[in-house]
Amino acid sequence: MLDVGRHPNVDILAYSEVENVTGEIGNFTATVRKKARYVNEEICNACGDCVAKCPTRKIPDAFEMGLKNRRAVYLYFSQGIPAVMTIDPEHCLYLKKGKCGVCKKVCVKGAIDYEQKDEILELEIGSVILATGLDVFDPTPLTYYGYKRLKNVITGIEYERLINATGPTGGHLNRPSDGELAHKVAYIQCVGSRDFNYCNYCSSVCCMYAIKDAMLGREHDADSDSYIFHTDFRNVGKWFQKYEIRGKEEYGINYIRGRVAEISEDENFNPILWYEDTETREVKSLKVEMVVLSTAAMPAKGSDQLAKIMYVDLDEHGFVETGLPFPTDTNVPGIFACGFCLGPADIPESVAQASAAANRAAEVIFLSAAGKQA
Amino acid sequence: MKDVLVIGGGIAGIQAALDLGDMGIKVHLVERKPSIGGIMAQLDKTFPTNDCSI
Numbered sequence: 510m511l512d513v514g515r516h517p518n519v520d521i522l523a524y525s526e527v528e529n530v531t532g533e534i535g536n537f538t539a540t541v542r543k544k545a546r547y548v549n550e551e552i553c554n555a556c557g558d559c560v561a562k563c564p565t566r567k568i569p570d571a572f573e574m575g576l577k578n579r580r581a582v583y584l585y586f587s588q589g590i591p592a593v594m595t596i597d598p599e600h601c602l603y604l605k606k607g608k609c610g611v612c613k614k615v616c617v618k619g620a621i622d623y624e625q626k627d628e629i630l631e632l633e634i635g636s637v638i639l640a641t642g643l644d645v646f647d648p649t650p651l652t653y654y655g656y657k658r659l660k661n662v663i664t665g666i667e668y669e670r671l672i673n674a675t676g677p678t679g680g681h682l683n684r685p686s687d688g689e690l691a692h693k694v695a696y697i698q699c700v701g702s703r704d705f706n707y708c709n710y711c712s713s714v715c716c717m718y719a720i721k722d723a724m725l726g727r728e729h730d731a732d733s734d735s736y737i738f739h740t741d742f743r744n745v746g747k748w749f750q751k752y753e754i755r756g757k758e759e760y761g762i763n764y765i766r767g768r769v770a771e772i773s774e775d776e777n778f779n780p781i782l783w784y785e786d787t788e789t790r791e792v793k794s795l796k797v798e799m800v801v802l803s804t805a806a807m808p809a810k811g812s813d814q815l816a817k818i819m820y821v822d823l824d825e826h827g828f829v830e831t832g833l834p835f836p837t838d839t840n841v842p843g844i845f846a847c848g849f850c851l852g853p854a855d856i857p858e859s860v861a862q863a864s865a866a867a868n869r870a871a872e873v874i875f876l877s878a879a880g881k882q883a
Numbered sequence: 884m885k886d887v888l889v890i891g892g893g894i895a896g897i898q899a900a901l902d903l904g905d906m907g908i909k910v911h912l913v914e915r916k917p918s919i920g921g922i923m924a925q926l927d928k929t930f931p932t933n934d935c936s937i
Contacts, residue, residue: 510920510937513897513912518904523914527890539888541913572925589918632911635885640896642921666925673927680927721930752931811915815890848895856894856929863898870887870899871906878884 514590522630523591530819534843535635535877543628547596547604548582553620555584555592559612565600570677574667576685577677582612582621587675596621635877636843636870637819639829640863641812643849646701646708646805653771654700654802660686660778662800665696665718672725682726682733684799686778691799692732695782696723697769698739702805710826713853715803716742717749720756722801727760736763736795738784746855772800812850819844828852837866845869886911893921894937 513519522543529540559582569575572586581600584592602609603623613621645666648656656662661684663671674680684691696719702712716739723735742764744753756762769784780800785792808827816823822830822840829839829846837845847862848854854862876882887903889896892914900910912919923929926936 510897510924513901513904513919516901516904518908519900519910519912521892521912521914521919523892523919524917525913526915527888527913530888535885537888539911541911546917574925583917585917586920586924589920589924591918593917595917632888633885634888634911636887638887638889638896638899640889640891640893640899642891642893642895666922669926673925676927717930721928721933724933725928746931748931809891847899848891848893850891850895856923859893859895860898863895864902866895867899867902867906871903871908874885874887874908 510588510590521591524595525630527815528629528818530637535873537634537637537843539632539634539637541630541632543630545598545625545627546593547598547601547621547623547625548594549620549622549625550591550593552618553593554618555594556618557584558615558617559594559621560584562611562615564609564611565602568597568600573670573677574664576667576670594620636845636873638863638866638870639812639815639819639821639839639844639846639850640848640866641809641815641850643806644809646807648700648802648804650707651700654697654769654800655772655774655780656802659772659774659780659800660684661691661774661780661798662772662802664700665715665722665801665803668722668801672722672729680729682729682799689798690730692730693734693736693797694723694726694799694801695736695738695769695780695795695797696801696803697782698737698803699768700802700804703740704805708805708807708826711743711853712806713743713745714806714855716744717746717752717855719801719803720744720753720762723762724756724760727762734763735760736765736797738765738767738769738782740768741766746857806849806853808850821846835869837862837869843873884908888913891921892916892919894923896921 565581
């Protein structure tokens with residue numbers, strides 16, 4: 510991330526959205542809206558004086574999956590690039606009501622600019638790479654799992670923030686109901702994925718990340734017990750099978766084959782899982798201290814609109830349609846795609862696809878510079 | 884020589900931008916969130932090596 514931030518050939522347009530792309534291979538024009546941050550990016554050094562004094566405090570932090578609150582002026586995350594503050598116009602008192610202005614008063618560098626407007630940039634480009642990624646499925650409609658109704662049922666990405674040393678709890682697995690450490694954690698696989706009602710495909714990364722999460726839980730707390738309820742493990746990849754075995758043998762993770770039918774809770778907010786163990790063909794229940802839902806991953810919100818303006822074909826799930834022999838080429842010549850927007854992929858796969866797409870795009874640029882058809 | 888537009892500043896977009904930049908091509912990396920990094924920036928460790936994330 511740091512490398513790309515200081516690369517002389519890369520111009521980072523964060524907090525920006527592509528509004529239109531016209532033209533053809535080797536000769537596109539893109540319209541990009543650079544949203545107003547109300548902070549001068551050139552001057553701000555992210556010192557944090559404005560954040561310390563901002564009176565609007567209780568805004569759920571999207572980066573922390575709402576497990577922590579942020580203020581109206583905020584740094585998206587501490588190592589973020591560009592490292593500049595952003596003012597949220599929906600909550601800032603000055604931008605909404607014209608009162609306050611504290612951040613401007615405390616900013617010694619004079620970086621706060623309430624008059625800043627969205628900027629429209631017209632970029633002359635030769636090729637486009639789509640890397641719009643994923644959004645995680647919201648499991649609230651699956652009422653039997655009780656997400657948002659039961660306090661100690663969280664999603665995989667929320668768990669990632671809890672176990673993260675820079676996260677809202679400093680890396681401790683403090684469960685939401687009482688802040689106590691959760692020692693007994695259950696992970697439920699295929700939440701929304703491989704489900705005809707929601708995402709009729711396998712998200713491919715959840716089996717592995719659930720094992721990883723359980724391993725990390727054990728590393729943080731040697732007394733922890735983990736239970737992974739899986740449909741069947743789909744650990745397809747280099748070293749993945751070994752990882753699954755390591756999880757069982759070295760970390761003592763309990764793998765249970767069976768889908769959980771329902772989750773209830775006791776008076777101390779401990780979730781109780783009701784499930785069928787398909788290996789013993791018995792209906793059982795298990796009381797744990799916290800449940801992690803391995804939610805499906807789906808194409809990022811808004812990626813369908815973006816594809817539409819570029820005339821890029823999507824499949825029935827909203828992933829970019831590609832084919833052989835060039836798996837990163839879309840139906841539009843000169844537009845390429847990589848990463849999760851192509852279909853479920855883990856990090857190494859996304860990186861490999863990104864390099865492939867970059868090479869295909871470079872081919873277009875070099876050939877059109879030489880006056881040849883790509 | 885024309886530039887390339889990369890839409891999405893997650894790990895895939897970052898890698899594509901770096902590769903193109905290294906080839907001497909100018910890249911515009913567009914991200915809708917206030918900073919780049921994407922989902923991977925939210926992760927602590929990654930499988931199968933349990934190495935630290937970006």
